[in-house]
Amino acid sequence: MDFKISKRYFYNALSTVARAISANSPLPALSGIKIEVLENEIVLTASDSFISIQKRLIKENEEFRLDIFETGAIVIEAKYILEIVRKIDSDEIHIELIDGSLTKISGSFAEFNINGTKAIDYPVIDFSKPDNRFNIDAGTLLKIINQTAFATSDKETRPVLTGVNFKKEGSNLECVATDSYRLARKVVNLNDTGDFNITIPAKALTEIAKSIERESNIEVCVSDKKVQFWIDHVVVQSRLIDGIYPETNRLIPVEFNYELVVDARDMLNAIDRASFIKSDGISIIRLTASENEVVISTKSQEVGSSKEKLTAISYKGQPLEISFSGRYVSDAIKALTGPIVKIEFGGDMKPFVLQPTDDESIIQLVLPVRTYS
């Protein structure tokens, strides 16, 4: 193995694949990045055995300034190769396998000899493409991820809730996340056909969100075991979460008795101001709404209380008093991204839904909290 390459592009490629590596890897070899040098390209692979990322640097692309003198492969500890390539003292870097798994990495005056691991000791990762495929533009996928993934559960008690459920029926893709106290649902239309019902780990989705550039088109390939996201010369692959995802559509109420419309920023700021007043570590916000006045308040035996008049755009319905987790409602409003939020309530102990006034495709549901005051 012996090649030269642009430091900048090589560093970016290493950083991209390194996202798959997790701090507590099950296999020691998985803390490394596999560098395979072929006739006309370099293939970088990293994995934590659940999520795997592969990137190809092709010789054709002149920006890479890739010169291949000898093919071969090696695995090098990610943190070392990233550190060296980032800090090396030249624009071009030279990497050469010199003896067994000892790899020389050199710039102008600096030279490193790093103990690698033989490529044969790296687990085989199957990147073959499943047949069920669809295309999605990067912006749409990013929006799906940002509007749903935060609402997944971080507890392993019900593994299926740690992922986002992607259900495709015809041209309709429905993406749902819930931790059973709140729920986010995004619906988009796709041109491709081919149905599926899979649950993708939230962690994989947040890694994918980091790998996408806004402009690109993404091919998604799905089997019942894995999902692949092909973004230019990068593939991000994740194993799926086993188990049946709960039927959630019946949980979303369709009839409401109260409707509050507010400026998203005003509501977020008011919740933010009140949120340091916590009871048992959680900030419970009380909303008191009538056609005359909308008030956000909090109370804690220990700290004290807060009260703030909210300038609502409109309120329809009888007077209402309802309590909820400040964080859940903040998360939901931030995910909606719209400037104006419509919040619809069924009653003081019924789940309520939040939507932007200008986008029907997204809905956030939050369960209220019972308080004794």
Add this chain to the structure above:
Amino acid sequence: MDFKISKRYFYNALSTVARAISANSPLPALSGIKIEVLENEIVLTASDSFISIQKRLIKENEEFRLDIFETGAIVIEAKYILEIVRKIDSDEIHIELIDGSLTKISGSFAEFNINGTKAIDYPVIDFSKPDNRFNIDAGTLLKIINQTAFATSDKETRPVLTGVNFKKEGSNLECVATDSYRLARKVVNLNDTGDFNITIPAKALTEIAKSIERESNIEVCVSDKKVQFWIDHVVVQSRLIDGIYPETNRLIPVEFNYELVVDARDMLNAIDRASFIKSDGISIIRLTASENEVVISTKSQEVGSSKEKLTAISYKGQPLEISFSGRYVSDAIKALTGPIVKIEFGGDMKPFVLQPTDDESIIQLVLPVRTYS
């Protein structure tokens, strides 16, 4: 107690004094800020019982927009008052003691009722001014702190080494810090007379560094128990560390056999590049110098090795091989702040000194490390 004040100035003043508060305070009352409202000023006090900071906001200063309706005092948990004042929805804030220790803090639409602590339960802190005083400009004091405090010990085994020794004899102020593996000494000239020999905790000095603005003049007042730094309407006071500070001047060698002059940035970058190669968690750098070549190298059984040719400005002396802690030499070079560094060696197992070529007032000493290679 009842007053109105500019949110911005009040927040800045609260932040300044809050620096004295430590997360694990010995007394519960010390997690709060004492707010005393007098006829013509507000006095804010915070302390961790070792370091105390007091700031006065005087009515005379029109920028503060201070309106005092009723005098009084209260102690409010620092994190709550900071959070409220930072986020409140108006430029002016109104603070009023309403019942016992319940304090109302209000903006335009938002209002907080916070449980405070009675001012009488706050420990009495003596801010009286000792007689031994001198003046120093902020830039000089800042330089003393930045060039020495990092070299103090973080171990409590020899408490006196956790502080910087300030020894004044006539117009000469000598400031020394050492953790017994390295030493920093800064000497400055002062106009004022009055001798002393005190050791100030490094922690107090770093807090002071944050409180000073470059332009100001600082009055320092010293007794054998405490030191005070008066910066405009702020006083930062610290207890001193008991115990005799070791005589260090005889530790600094005056004769050398080898002299290396290098660009500070080049040397820092070379050490930085090599530093990820660690043995037992420490990066040991080997310097091999002769009149022909200067090389920085590292080696670790586990990771591998590095080697880098350094473009030295000059080297005088026989060939030399010496090993040292990369972090200690980096810290020393950064503290010197000069663009060119002169490093003088007595031999491969003798302490060596680093100085900028353009500043005699500062000297950094580092002990070499024995290696077996």
